[in-house]
Amino acid sequence: MQTIYTDVLVIGAGLAGERAAIEAATAGHSTICLSIVPARRSHSSAAQGGMQAGLGNSCMGDGDCPDVHFEDTVKGSDWGCDQEVARLFAERAPIEMRQLAHWGVPWNRVVPGKSTYFKGGQQFEKVEKEENAGLITSRAFGGTAKWRTCYVSDGTGHAVLFTVDNVCAQHGVEVHDKTEAISLIHDGETCFGVVARSLRTGELITYIAKATMVASGGFGRIYPNTTNAVICDGSAHTAVLDTGIVPMGNMEAVQFHPTGIVPTDILVTEGCRGDGGTLLDVNEERFMHTYEPEKAELASRDVVSRWMTHHMREGFGVKSSYGDHLWLDIRHLGEKHITGKLREVYEICTGFLGIDPIHQLIPVRPTQHYSMGGVRTNKDGAAYGLKGLFAAGEAACWDMHGFNRLGGNSLAETVVAGGIVGRKIVEYMEGTEVLFNSRIIDETYAAQKQRIDDLVSGRKGTESVYKVRADMQQALHKGANIFRTQEGLEECVDALQKVLERARTVGLRTNGKGASPELAAALKLEGQVKMALMVAYGALQRTESRGSHNREDFPARNDRDWLVRTLAYWKNPDDMLPTLQYEPATQVTEIPPGDRGYGKMAVISSDDSKGKEG
């Protein structure tokens, strides 16, 4: 058994993890990031659009500030967020953008003078101020009062990740890539690190650390159709939920992005609509403005995705051999804009669809995109239930997004939360003594070894990992999608429980030697089905509609009974359902629940007398 000691261990080498690692390393702590892939292939790199920060440099963002950003974020979350956390985030975001500029991010900058832009298919003029020349500029995104999204062409995540990884290399942060954490090591009170598996050799490696951080991104791959990279499969989450004592927050809050392309589900950025692109139906007519007169295509993602699905149900979808879809039209933005500021979109359309977006329409439909839920932490990023365990970024439920996150807020969250939580980890390191218990380390290692032996030998059964995984994905797709009902969710939970039983009897087809992709998939499968059950069962219990969680049988947002966050535990490994608990959505309320200004729906106010049990 190879054992590696480090002060700080980060699971994941995307933006959140590496940003925190920089804080730890520059404070003098040895820091290792584990990553399934080389750091720069992390899914942060695929984020195209940008990062929201209330800098207010561009003329269309004039008067912007953290207060306005905070308000947009709370409304966007449909009052599901922790307002204290949203406030922390909004205040810190502008500083973080400047920090990134200092480190080398080539942000697009304000160009003074007249220029044109599009909104709702029509052309307008704007004049950028001379005194702001060369400051970080911004573009429009959905659900925002101002143009607030800082960007680098449409490769923002890529450019920022390359910069942050450069800084990691500079400060001696080690990245152990092709290494996957498969279990946490803990004694029920404190986390001691992880047992990981090398995806080069298949060898198990024990990492012992004073502080462990989960920054492994989202888990969209438990759905069959997702914009997420294939690595976003929630494997680190499965290790966390396996502890039985660390809860997942709001797992039912799943975001569907309006513009996944058909087929292949690859994302084209919200920047397309932010820059003036429109959505068209089968008659090649705009429709969003009839549903959302104010924001039209730029309402929040949950609202746009819902109306798109509604519009297709009404018979206005375009028929194709891959199912119904709608069109995204960016033709009027012109060749220079499309091959410049939307270059990645241009390459995706020409490369994967054989469509030239300068002259042709892009087939799109709402596609699973983001997990608002994740490892529940407090505002310092410390996970509930275990000392020495932290989480940040999409992997965490910190929770600034509540039931819907705004475009540009997650990429910004990665670096803002990464910085904040990184500094909290440094504080924790300085005030904490950790006693490592070698018995527990050995036992965890042995248990993982046993798990692998069972899968390789087929002792528990011979189910195919790929078949079971596909059935899990289909069940979730069918029952826990954009529109949800009691009947559909009950069916979904039922189907997933059957899948769970089969997941426990998986056996490999191969000998499992070396990196073994089949073994890697099998090791996380049971945990993934448990996560799927957390999504479906949480959604079944939540008898209201809020943000992305839309119950057709409970269409009103219910602030009287459901202004709460779901905490899902998997208490015993053999349980067939998660144990759900609830906590208030926020301790601090700066903005009481009200109207979002888009996505009009009925609201049961907290003043309404009838209580939950009444």
Next chain:
Amino acid sequence: MSRLLKFNIFRYNPQDETSVPHMDEFVLEETEALTLFIALNRIREEQDASLQFDFCCRAGICGACGMVINGRPGLACHTKTRDLPGEITLLPLPVFKLVGDLSVDTGTWFREMYHKTESWIHTTKVFDENALEDRMDNEVAENIYELDRCIECGCCVSACGTARLREDFMGAVALNRIGRFLIDPRDQRTERDYYEIIGNDEGIFGCMGLLACEDVCPKHLPLQNQLGFLRRKMGITAIKTLFRK
């Protein structure tokens, strides 16, 4: 009637003592808009679960899936089978250490490259939380991003004649990285400093000018111009140094 595609795929699992390097043949029926991403996953899930390959974003953004496709390095995820003949030969990228089958270890190679080129902004300035950001002309930012678009897939290195001949050659990707910092006003390194890194046969003077790097770059980076620019710049630096002595 759709085609039956024949895949010849390199197989070797270094961790399995019974494995010997060889080619395996798989047959797959071609479907509409089939890419190598979909094809390889289907082969693994339906025919041989031991097949190793790397995909990540599957959208041409992350660079994970570089491999040699019918003799040419490229990204598998955005390669459509309709652009290929009925017989498709897939090999792992050369230069990088083999993990197994089509999977190679690019991570180790690239982290070494970051240290060789000191791939970060060198500045004596300290970040001030309370100050406005330093201003930058938007055109300068766009020019930096143009070179920052590299996805480190390794295709340019795999296609490079020099890199195949000598292990220590830095390759177009590293030279492009130097070019990126050279035009960044935030980096205080001088031409002399860059010369120390690439002014030799491992760097810009090792390039034979075959330019396969630009031909295979999936992001269409202007590598030919970059290499020409750096060669001139470093040549001039060398002459200046000579006369100073």
